[in-house]
Amino acid sequence: MSLKLISVNKSFGAKRVIEDLDLCIPKGEVFGFLGPNGAGKTTTMRMILDIIRPDSGQVMWEDKIVSLATARSFGYLPEERGLYPKMVVGDQMSFFARLRGLSKAEANKRIAYWSERFQVGELAKKKANELSKGNQQKIQFIIAVLHQPELMILDEPFSGLDPVNVELLKNAFRDLVKEGRTILFSSHRMDHIEELCDSLCIIKQGKLIAKGSVGSIKRSTGRKIIRLRMTGSLDFLKYFSLDLAKLELNLSKLEDGVTEAVQAVEFDLPEGVDPQAILQGAIENGQVKRFEIGDPSLNEVFITLVGGKV
Amino acid sequence: MELLVLIQREYVERVRNKTFVVSTIVGLLAILVLSFAPAIMDKIQSADKSQIVILEQTGQVTAYLDEQLQTKLPNGERQYSFQSVVANSTDWAVQKKDLIEKLLADNTTSAVLEIAPPGAPDSVVWHSKKINLGGDSAKVEAVLQQMTTQQRIKVSGLSQTQLTTIFTPLTFDSQVEGLKASSKEQQTQNMMLVYILLFMLYFSLIAYGMSVANGVVEEKSSRVMEMMIATVKPASMMTAKILGIGAVGLTQYFIWIGTGLGLLTLKGKGISLIPGMTLQLTTIEPLYLIYFGIFFILGFLLYASMYAGIGAMVSRPEDTNQAVGPMTFLIIAAFMVAMVSLYSPDNPWIVWLSYVPFFTPMVLFSRLILTDVSTIGVLLGILDLVVTILLFMWMAGRMYRVGVLMYGKVSWRDMLRLVRGR
Numbered sequence: 001m002s003l004k005l006i007s008v009n010k011s012f013g014a015k016r017v018i019e020d021l022d023l024c025i026p027k028g029e030v031f032g033f034l035g036p037n038g039a040g041k042t043t044t045m046r047m048i049l050d051i052i053r054p055d056s057g058q059v060m061w062e063d064k065i066v067s068l069a070t071a072r073s074f075g076y077l078p079e080e081r082g083l084y085p086k087m088v089v090g091d092q093m094s095f096f097a098r099l100r101g102l103s104k105a106e107a108n109k110r111i112a113y114w115s116e117r118f119q120v121g122e123l124a125k126k127k128a129n130e131l132s133k134g135n136q137q138k139i140q141f142i143i144a145v146l147h148q149p150e151l152m153i154l155d156e157p158f159s160g161l162d163p164v165n166v167e168l169l170k171n172a173f174r175d176l177v178k179e180g181r182t183i184l185f186s187s188h189r190m191d192h193i194e195e196l197c198d199s200l201c202i203i204k205q206g207k208l209i210a211k212g213s214v215g216s217i218k219r220s221t222g223r224k225i226i227r228l229r230m231t232g233s234l235d236f237l238k239y240f241s242l243d244l245a246k247l248e249l250n251l252s253k254l255e256d257g258v259t260e261a262v263q264a265v266e267f268d269l270p271e272g273v274d275p276q277a278i279l280q281g282a283i284e285n286g287q288v289k290r291f292e293i294g295d296p297s298l299n300e301v302f303i304t305l306v307g308g309k310v
Numbered sequence: 311m312e313l314l315v316l317i318q319r320e321y322v323e324r325v326r327n328k329t330f331v332v333s334t335i336v337g338l339l340a341i342l343v344l345s346f347a348p349a350i351m352d353k354i355q356s357a358d359k360s361q362i363v364i365l366e367q368t369g370q371v372t373a374y375l376d377e378q379l380q381t382k383l384p385n386g387e388r389q390y391s392f393q394s395v396v397a398n399s400t401d402w403a404v405q406k407k408d409l410i411e412k413l414l415a416d417n418t419t420s421a422v423l424e425i426a427p428p429g430a431p432d433s434v435v436w437h438s439k440k441i442n443l444g445g446d447s448a449k450v451e452a453v454l455q456q457m458t459t460q461q462r463i464k465v466s467g468l469s470q471t472q473l474t475t476i477f478t479p480l481t482f483d484s485q486v487e488g489l490k491a492s493s494k495e496q497q498t499q500n501m502m503l504v505y506i507l508l509f510m511l512y513f514s515l516i517a518y519g520m521s522v523a524n525g526v527v528e529e530k531s532s533r534v535m536e537m538m539i540a541t542v543k544p545a546s547m548m549t550a551k552i553l554g555i556g557a558v559g560l561t562q563y564f565i566w567i568g569t570g571l572g573l574l575t576l577k578g579k580g581i582s583l584i585p586g587m588t589l590q591l592t593t594i595e596p597l598y599l600i601y602f603g604i605f606f607i608l609g610f611l612l613y614a615s616m617y618a619g620i621g622a623m624v625s626r627p628e629d630t631n632q633a634v635g636p637m638t639f640l641i642i643a644a645f646m647v648a649m650v651s652l653y654s655p656d657n658p659w660i661v662w663l664s665y666v667p668f669f670t671p672m673v674l675f676s677r678l679i680l681t682d683v684s685t686i687g688v689l690l691g692i693l694d695l696v697v698t699i700l701l702f703m704w705m706a707g708r709m710y711r712v713g714v715l716m717y718g719k720v721s722w723r724d725m726l727r728l729v730r731g732r
Contacts, residue, residue, distance in 0.1 A: 049540045051711075071540045078540075082533030087323055098315045099541050143537075 002026045003048065003151060003182065008057035010043060010206075017043050018054070018206040025184060025199075027150075030177055032193040032200030032214075033186040036306050040206040041186045042079050045153050048184070049076055061151065072100060075149035077157055081140050083128035090124035093143055100147035107146065114142040118168055133160050141169065145176070152176065154185035158192055170196060190298040202305055209305050218295035221304055224269035225296050226278060231262055232286020239281065240273050262289055269293070313546050320525070320554025325561065337566050345573040356385040360420040360446055362392050363413050365406070369394045371425055371454070378453045390446070410437050421446065432458070497680075500598070501652060504676045507602055508648050510563075511609045511672060515641050518559045518610070519617040520634065525551050526621025526710065527630050535710065544707030552614040552703070559610070598679055601688075608695045609671025613641065615699055619706035640668055648672035655681040665691060667698040 003025040010018040018040045025031045035041050046052045047059050049071040059066045061074075083092055090111065097107035115121040118138045123131060131139065137160055144152060158166055173183060173196055187193055193200055194214055201211035210217050269275055275293045282288045296304070324330055364372045372394035381389040395409070406424070413419045414437065422437040434454060436447045463473060526548075529535045538547055616637060624633045647669050651660045655677045664673040674691040677683050 046536075051536065051539050068540075068543060072542075074540070076537065076540050078533065078536040080533040080536060082535065082537050084323070084534055085528070085532050086327075087319075091319075095315065095319050096537070096541070099312055101311070 004060040006058045008054045028180045029198045031184045032197035035203040039203045075144035075152040077144045077154040079155035085129040096143045097146040152183045194298050223296050227266045227292040229264045229290040230286045230288045236281040236285045316550030317554045324558045356383045362421045364394045364423045366425040500679045515613045522614045523617040523621035544711040548707045605671045605675040611699045615702035622709035644669045651676045
């Protein structure tokens with residue numbers, strides 16, 4: 001019971017969009033689908049929904065090749081939000097629910113529930129083109145969830161939502177997963193990914209460059225990050241072949257009441273250096289408020305993997 | 311099930327639309343006005359009374375005109391009334407001018423006729439304040455011409471019987487052979503039916519075909535398409551759109567034709583679209599009405615599926631009008647061919663063209679009503695249409711589907727390539 005992509009390839013004309021993509025997303029997981037703009041995320045999602053077909057390889061859901069029949073049972077939030085502009089929102093939700101085989105009565109019951117949950121009840125009588133972007137997106141999410149899909153494919157579900165709505169959506173995610181549903185979503189907000197996902201993958205130019213749990217991906221770069229907050233001079237760091245001038249970028253001064261300034265600094269652990277030695281140095285040079293050896297943030301990992309430099 | 315939901319959306323959304331409501335009401339008003347038009351025309355024409363004053367000595371001309379020109383107005387009154395004024399004063403030449411002026415000054419007299427010499431008029435002057443093209447003066451002239459001719463013949467010494475013989479018109483009967491209609495009236499009726507089909511199809515295609523194309527483009531430009539493709543078969547989508555819009559059109563026709571027929575029953579007259587040609591529904595062969603229904607619906611479906619295909623190739627609403635241009639030409643071409651077929655339904659070119667799907671609905675219908683077409687020929691035409699419609703709907707669906715990937719201009723070659731693959 002899972003979604004599987006087996007050596008999927010797709011080209012548009014001469015342009016290779018997806019190259020030998022293998023993925024397996026177990027049932028009941030929230031899966032983050034990351035990649036820079038134009039990496040092929042939307043194309044992959046469209047192939048999962050059988051909107052376009054791979055040139056070679058297979059997309060399987062519950063060991064069957066995806067088709068319109070499976071796609072209908074999925075919930076889909078396309079990247080390009082699409083509602084009938086002049087159709088009343090309430091009718092629109094009911095229309096899509098009924099297309100997926102719900103009875104009118106059942107559809108209305110569920111629309112009432114989700115409209116209440118997303119605080120869009122009073123929009124039901126409005127036309128879609130009268131709604132704000134955020135509200136349109138909430139309506140589209142409701143449409144995607146109404147027929148209780150086993151698998152939800154959400155293309156950037158958080159973009160354009162205010163913090164209150166982001167929370168509403170996150171809660172909905174958690175409840176849906178509790179019910180055993182699988183969610184695959186893309187986002188450029190790493191904090192959302194870190195918070196919601198069990199596992200994730202990163203693709204770049206159609207190629208898979210990382211996959212696994214959030215923790216394993218963070219560790220995969222082999223980088224260790226030292227986060228240090230202390231009083232006193234940071235000059236001792238020079239002995240660990242760290243360029244203070246470069247670190248200055250990450251350095252911030254915090255006023256700690258009337259006493260001396262506390263400095264916070266964050267840097268990559270240089271190769272071959274024992275972090276304990278750095279801590280030793282810090283203790284000798286001032287008062288240590290915080291010392292942490294950690295993994296880089298997902299944001300940093302993403303930037304490293306995708307090609308930028310931190 | 312899904313098809314029903316789709317059709318229902320298409321239908322309900324359109325019928326609720328302001329454009330539909332307004333156009334239906336405007337149509338109804340037009341029908342009301344048209345059905346009262348004859349009565350109104352009667353009223354207007356009835357006000358067209360003319361009084362003609364004749365200046366003569368004997369009163370002979372007045373009596374003759376009064377007897378010969380008995381034209382009745384729609385309200386039953388006589389159109390012309392004649393009054394004679396005796397012209398025998400001594401200083402007539404002076405008086406005449408004043409008299410004519412006086413007579414024409416008040417608006418009851420529309421013309422003054424000056425006759426000279428008395429008896430058989432050799433020269434007549436028509437005095438009027440308006441230039442009357444082919445109207446009253448021409449009629450009066452014709453009658454006076456006749457009077458003079460008769461008088462002159464009489465003078466020459468022919469008897470009344472000889473006169474009657476000379477003026478008896480020859481009989482001219484036309485007997486039409488080889489056509490289905492047994493009489494000229496019936497042929498006119500059949501042609502009328504073809505005219506109605508042609509105009510209804512033409513009107514529907516221009517009006518509703520465009521809304522099929524627009525409907526498809528709207529779905530593409532608003533990006534609902536992607537949701538739809540992930541939910542339903544593109545062919546069902548296209549079928550639903552065409553049937554839904556077709557049903558909207560039929561609703562409008564039912565409202566209009568129902569009202570029209572209702573008014574006609576009230577008045578008890580036939581439909582007169584073209585003056586002089588009247589369609590009596592009771593005298594039409596029922597089979598023709600069935601063919602009418604079949605060819606109207608198939609014709610609509612055929613062109614609508616082409617409009618849908620064009621809609622599927624366009625991604626911006628602004629481009630739709632330009633893209634449907636060739637369609638309009640095609641419809642006009644079909645209309646022209648059908649017009650030719652009305653007068654020469656057996657022309658070999660017309661026979662061939664009547665099996666070209668684009669022309670079949672109009673041309674084959676016209677042929678089968680106006681001339682002999684074998685049952686197989688008719689069935690072949692219908693089959694040919696159904697196959698083409700299905701093919702076009704399927705193609706429109708495919709084009710719609712590949713449209714997800716292509717926004718902006720799509721060339722025909724790209725389209726063909728994509729329709730084949732995915």
